[in-house]
Amino acid sequence: MRTILVTASDTGVGKTHAVAALARLLAADGSRVQIVKVVESGRSSASTEEGDAAKAQRLSGVAVSSVTLATFAAPLAPADAAAAEGKEISLEMLVTRTQALEACDWRILEGAGGIATPIDRQGRDWADFALAIGADLLVVVVPDRLGAINQARLAHARAAATKIPAGIWLNAVTAVDADVAVSNRRALQRAGVPVWAELGFDASEPAQPEHVRAMLKDLAAHLPDRALAKAGDASKPQGPSLIERWRSSLTGRTQQGLRRTVRVTTRDKAVLNLADNDYLALAQDPEVVRAVAAAAAKYGTSASASPLITGWSEAHQQLVESLGAWHGFSCGLLWNSGYAANSAVLGVLPTRDDLVLADRLIHHSMIAGLLHSGARFKRYEHLDLGHLEELLAQSRSSGRNVFVATETVFSMDGDYPDLARLAALKRTYGFCWIVDEAHALGWYGPAGAGLVRAAGVEQDVDVLVGTLGKTLAAGGAYTLFRDETVRDYLVNEAGEFIYSTALPPTNAAAAAAALERVRALAPQQAQWQAYSRNFRARLQKEGWSAPDGDSPVVPVRLDDAEAALALTGALRAAGIWAGAVRPPTVPAGTSRLRFSLKRTLTEADATRILSVMAQWRNRL
DSSP states (O other), rough: OOEEEEEEEESSHHHHHHHHHHHHHHHHTHHHHHHEEEEEESSTTTSSSHHHHHHHHHHHHOOOOOEEEEEEESSHHHHHHHHHHTTOOOOHHHHHHHHOOOOSEEEEEEEESSOOOOOSSSOOOOOHHHHHHOOOOOEEEEEESSSSHHHHHHHHHHHTTTTOOOEEEEOOOOOOOOOOOOOEEEEEEEEHHEEEEETTTOOOOOSSHHHHHHHHHHHTTTTTTOOOOOOOOOOOOOOOOHHHHHHHHHHHHHHHTTTOOOOOOOOOOOOOESOOOOOTTTTTOOOHHHHHHHHHHHSSOOSOOOOOIIIIIIIHHHHHHHHHHHHTTTTOOOOOOOHHHHHHHHHHHSOOOOEEEHHHHHHHHHHHHHHTOEEEEEEEEETTTHHHHHHHHHHTTTTTEEEEEEESTTTOOOOOOOOHHHHHHHHHHHHHEEOOOOOTTTSSSSGGGOHHHHTOOOOOOOOOEEEESSSTTSSSEEEEESSHHHHHHHHEEEEHHHTTTOOOOHHHHHHHHHHHHHHHHGGGGHHHHHHHHHHHHHHTTTTOOOOOOOOSSSEEEEHHHHHHHHHHHHHHTTTTEEEEOOOOTSSSTOOEEEEEOOOOOOHHHHHHHHHHHHHHHTTT
């Protein structure tokens, strides 16, 4: 049996008509189809008026069954409609009633209101219901009119969070202006929101009905059988095998053009590599390579133990001391990756009673740590320090400890905040300030020490996170602190440090050698920054969507995920590597090409890149 939950972006947008059309399509081959209205409000159970389930059955025009699980007279959200009659409704009750239904081939369930409409007093909604019943597909009905783009993106985002394959059903509840219709479809395609079906005004079936039916059946064919057991059945419902569950998730990613793959790359000197983050081109630097060889001869190739057992060597300690002096901090730690460092810092230092205010575009590693911490977590709008100050002012009376987390250069947008103003906010509001400098190292600051040193605010930062795997041409990461208490607390509480084999000493040696090269190259920073500004200006002049700035991270917005992949493919074919960045790494509808500039680039390189991009665009 296959189960489809039909939900929507709002109430009154034609879910019942969509259910009827779906039933007709799926019953065309003789399949047993069951229509279920899960909750109907605004109609008394004693009413003789036709309910939504019966209406869908009638409109389908085929032999299907129908049933309604709960009916309430008040035209309110389910929990309130039930309360108006002195009753209660719960997700568990609706799941139990669903499980008790007769078996069929296709079960089409219709929710009440929009997908985020709360079902019960706990605030659980139709996405939660879909997960609880093991729905195979989610159909989100959106009215085909002005405003559909926003509604579809918001509703689909909630549906996509369930990991259940979900698509939009555009429903024309009134006649649609032709320009609006074209705009809706074009924008949703660019945003990567799949439109599964389009039902025209007064139409009884969607456009290309056979295509819609074939698509639904094809989707279902790649999903495990998640049929629910009947009530009273002593056996548990049979869930999918693990392989089937994982394959289903990958199928959904493939359909949205968002599936990631790993490819083997080779170091070809003829390739112009603007996809990695080796901003100062030190990963092949002879001095760094020699330092690694010497460290391997002295220490071997692995630390072979946790830092707390035998894994912390002179190479580790010397690197931490050099990094501390470089940034102006007194103590620090090394980690196996930037992800581990951020996850540990934000997963351990804030606790459940604290408040963390973070830039909306902070890295996933920071979010992972915050979710682990259990702290209250609010995002301020990207780089909007006015919004941050509003949140800080609101928090003053809460009695909570407050943390503020930001990056300097943001890895996907290449922009950075006003650090001097952030430092002023720190002095006014007294929060714990955590800054990730990963993408600013080398490119900015005295001796290449980053934007915090460039802004002269290092004394205001409590925790500075840096990476060894980008500008410092090694692998791993570091955190620096003003107070040894913070260092010792992480040594005792952070599992990422306690239970991991320490960073290989060869990595520490490579980073130490690269650090000396960064210091020596720092006087050239003005040239690199000028190249970034000029490259962006040339992109803009040729009509590409690139922001102003001077960082090594240069995004080119294409919005459409497939376009980002296609353009990176064209560049790769010409011997130029760039990154294609798609959701969920960036927000839906903001897919982009990402260039990571290097100090070795020339204007001839820029001309070559722009020529390939122009040729690709001209072929569209």
